[in-house]
Amino acid sequence: MQYTCTLRLNKAADAVHTEWSPNTPDPKEFVVGDEILFTSVDGDWRVEFVDSPFASTTVPQTFSAPVDQPQTGSLLRDGQFNFDCIIVSGGKAIGYDGAGDDLRVRK
Numbered sequence: 001m002q003y004t005c006t007l008r009l010n011k012a013a014d015a016v017h018t019e020w021s022p023n024t025p026d027p028k029e030f031v032v033g034d035e036i037l038f039t040s041v042d043g044d045w046r047v048e049f050v051d052s053p054f055a056s057t058t059v060p061q062t063f064s065a066p067v068d069q070p071q072t073g074s075l076l077r078d079g080q081f082n083f084d085c086i087i088v089s090g091g092k093a094i095g096y097d098g099a100g101d102d103l104r105v106r107k
Contacts, residue, residue: 002035004070007085009042009095016085016097029104032075036103038063039070043087043094053081053105078105 004021020028030036038047044066052061054073063071082102087095 001031002037002072003030004037004039005047007038007040007042007045007047007087007095009040009087011095014095016087016095018085018097018101028102029106030075032078032105032107034105035072035074037070037072039065040067040087043067043089046086046088048084048086049081051079051081053077053079053103075103075105078107080104 003024006019006021007016008019009016024030038045044064046062046064048060048062050060051058053075055061056076061073063073065071080102084096084098085101086093086097
């Protein structure tokens, strides 16, 4: 199945939150083989994994692109994977979320 994770800027808090489509249960649980499309309509963006579920081995991975340009990854490993979200404008982070967003992936 394909999911979209849209990074949205909360200007009042200088923070980023994620909006999922279709809606995901909480906790966010996925299956190996699912695809996730990352994007933002609020600015250039980055999603950073210390341990990426999109790689076959334990490696860090960053998805990043200009505003409205998505990137897609296919989940390759099961486990729990934390990630941080950043929205950038003029080369500076204007919104950040490192508050424990995570993906749970099962076989």
